[in-house]
Each structure stands twice: as structure tokens, then as C-alpha cells.
Amino acid sequence: MSVMRKPLIAVLGLLLVGPGVGAGRAQSAYVVNDGHFHLTNYVQQGTDIHDFLKIMGTKVGRVALFGIPLQQTWSYGNTGDFAPTYYLQTDAPLYYYSFTDAFIAMAYRSLTPAEQTRLDPMITGFNPADMYAADHIKRVLQTFPGVFSGIGEFTIHKEFVSAKIAGETASLTNPAFDRILDFAAEAGLVVILHNDVDMPFPKPGQDPYPVVQLAAVLKRHPRTTVIWAHCGLGRIVHPVQDQIGIVERGLSNPDLPRLYIDISWDETAKYLMATPETTQAVADLINRYPDRFLFGTDEVAPTEQAKYLKVYDMYAPLFARLTPEASEKLRKGNYERLFDAARLKVRAWEKANPR
Numbered sequence: 001m002s003v004m005r006k007p008l009i010a011v012l013g014l015l016l017v018g019p020g021v022g023a024g025r026a027q028s029a030y031v032v033n034d035g036h037f038h039l040t041n042y043v044q045q046g047t048d049i050h051d052f053l054k055i056m057g058t059k060v061g062r063v064a065l066f067g068i069p070l071q072q073t074w075s076y077g078n079t080g081d082f083a084p085t086y087y088l089q090t091d092a093p094l095y096y097y098s099f100t101d102a103f104i105a106m107a108y109r110s111l112t113p114a115e116q117t118r119l120d121p122m123i124t125g126f127n128p129a130d131m132y133a134a135d136h137i138k139r140v141l142q143t144f145p146g147v148f149s150g151i152g153e154f155t156i157h158k159e160f161v162s163a164k165i166a167g168e169t170a171s172l173t174n175p176a177f178d179r180i181l182d183f184a185a186e187a188g189l190v191v192i193l194h195n196d197v198d199m200p201f202p203k204p205g206q207d208p209y210p211v212v213q214l215a216a217v218l219k220r221h222p223r224t225t226v227i228w229a230h231c232g233l234g235r236i237v238h239p240v241q242d243q244i245g246i247v248e249r250g251l252s253n254p255d256l257p258r259l260y261i262d263i264s265w266d267e268t269a270k271y272l273m274a275t276p277e278t279t280q281a282v283a284d285l286i287n288r289y290p291d292r293f294l295f296g297t298d299e300v301a302p303t304e305q306a307k308y309l310k311v312y313d314m315y316a317p318l319f320a321r322l323t324p325e326a327s328e329k330l331r332k333g334n335y336e337r338l339f340d341a342a343r344l345k346v347r348a349w350e351k352a353n354p355r
């Protein structure tokens with residue numbers, strides 16, 4: 001156990017022995033909130049939501065919870081009797097699986113009200129290349145009022161994935177994406193967007209158009225709260241030169257007041273913690289913008305707490321380099337501020353727009 005986590009555990013122990021603590025105080029006893037979590041995988045299988053609450057246990061306070069909008073086809077012609085469960089295991093296409101939203105909503109509704117307060121379900125089952133995508137999101141809110149806080153994680157540019165999706169390829173320049181961001185602002189939904197910072201193997205001097213286009217579209221939607229997942233990193237999309245500069249220019253830009261970054265995914269941690277120097281540079285950036293970063297695991301359907309919190313443990317050296325304020329906000333405070341606001345706004349929108 002790292003030195004910095006001992007006091008937190010001690011605080012946790014003290015609070016747990018005191019009976020009748022209010023929800024707010026009990027909340028503060030948790031070590032972390034998870035801003036990025038998939039309950040189900042690419043074939044829509046996953047952890048039972050009641051088991052997941054046990055895995056959160058006394059360590060994880062709240063979780064932004066979603067399935068995966070894409071279903072991996074089991075194409076017998078491609079893999080025969082081998083049933084793929086991940087997009088890298090077959091060349092068969094992925095397709096948008098809208099039923100995920102009903103599945104997540106029904107799972108959430110099977111919980112007690114106290115259990116529900118620890119989760120912020122997200123809508124994902126829409127095709128971002130479809131002008132009707134915003135209408136799907138609206139319909140989900142009206143069909144399952146009282147459930148959802150946001151949309152995502154959904155994907156525009158993602159290595160290996162975007163090119164495998166059947167139908168029109170999503171793009172940042174598609175007006176369908178503008179409609180989604182407009183509606184998110186109207187309803188108060190938090191957006192978690194996966195968009196790689198660049199293509200996997202850019203030629204020297206190649207225009208990093210994914211990040212240029214991302215800045216342009218977000219500037220058109222300054223009222224929409226957008227969490228840029230994994231700060232644009234991926235399995236093989238590694239930090240473009242000047243990654244810290246790109247993120248810093250985004251966060252310092254007055255035209256992007258509601259841009260946030262999540263540091264979820266062990267693949268992201270791999271890059272951010274590559275050397276003591278990169279870890280320090282990332283810590284310095286978070287210390288300069290303590291209100292703009294969220295922790296997340298990006299775990300998919302975990303079976304035990306140790307596996308679920310692997311990414312949290314990987315980040316211990318980063319947490320140790322943060323100011324106490326930045327560490328608290330990254331791990332818990334920013335999540336609570338964004339999602340508390342979203343809950344209020346989305347519930348108000350649902351009341352004003354009944355089915």
C-alpha cells in the first residue's frame with residue numbers, strides 16, 4: 001500500500017464506525033469516484049449490477065456507468081465456431097446496439113434508491129453518423145425518466161474500431177454530431193467522447209486533423225459539457241509530440257469553457273506514467289488546471305475489486321505528485337460537481353418534456 005493512501009483508509013475506518021452519517025459525509029469517505037466504466041462488453045455480456053456494487057465496495061463512491069454501444073458480430077463465415085468477444089478477435093463488422101440503453105436502465109431500476117444514488121447511467125446506443133441520433137437520446141430520457149445523467153462513452157475516431165462499424169463512418173464534421181451536442185446542452189447531459197488525438201501511424205508532418213476538427217466542433221458548442229476520454233490516447237495512438245501542449249491549449253482556451261479530460265484506461269496510464277518525467281509533467285498540468293480532470297477506470301465487466309482498481313493503483317505515483325486540492329478534485333470533486341449538476345438539469349428537462 002502506498003504511503004499516500006494510508007490516511008484515506010484511516011479516514012474511511014473512522015467514518016464507518018460512526019452511525020447515522022449523512023449521505024454527503026459518507027460519500028466523502030470513499031477513496032475515488034469512477035468517471036468511466038463499462039458494465040458490459042462488446043457482446044453485451046457483463047457484471048451483474050448488484051455484484052458490481054459489491055465490487056465498488058467501500059472504496060469507490062460513485063460511478064458513471066454505461067454499456068458499449070457497439071455489438072461485435074459473430075460471423076460464422078469469418079471465425080467459424082470461434083465466438084469473438086472483442087473487436088480485435090475478428091474482421092467481422094461492429095454494429096450499433098441500441099438495446100444497451102434499455103438494458104442499462106432496467107439494471108439501474110432493479111437497485112434500491114440508496115444504491116442508485118451511487119451510479120450515473122449514460123446513454124450510448126446511438127449512431128453518431130445518424131441525424132436521428134439526438135432523437136434516440138431524447139426518446140431514451142422520456143422512456144426511462146429519472147435514470148440517465150449523460151451520453152457516452154461514444155466514439156468518433158478510434159483506432160481499429162471506427163473502420164469496423166457497418167454503415168457510414170462517423171466524423172467530427174457531420175452535422176449529426178452537432179445535433180447530439182446541441183441536445184446534450186439543452187437537456188444538461190454530460191458527454192463522454194472518445195476521439196483519438198491522431199491516427200495510429202501518422203506520416204511525418206501529417207495534419208493531425210482529428211484534434212483540429214475536435215477543437216472546431218467543441219468551439220461551436222461552448223454550452224455542452226464534454227469529457228474527452230483518455231485525453232485522446234489509445235492502444236497504439238500514442239501521445240503526439242506536444243500532447244501536453246495540445247491539452248493545455250484546450251483547457252486555457254476561453255472558447256472551450258466546458259472541456260474536461262479523463263485519464264481512464266490502463267493504456268492511457270501506460271503513456272502518462274511512462275517515465276518519472278512524463279508523470280511529473282502530467283502532474284504539473286493537472287495542478288495548473290485542477291478543476292478539469294477526472295479519474296476513470298475504463299474497466300469492462302470486472303469480476304473483482306483488485307482487477308477493477310488496477311488503473312487506480314497504477315496512478316499512485318501521479319497522485320503523489322498532485323497538490324492535495326488537485327488530488328481530491330481529480331479523484332472525487334470534479335465528478336461530483338459535473339454529475340450533480342447534470343442530475344438536476346436532466347431531471348428538470350424530463351419534467352418539462354414528458355412523453
Ligand SMILES: [Zn+2]
Nearest residue numbers: 036038153298
Ligand atoms: Zn471506455
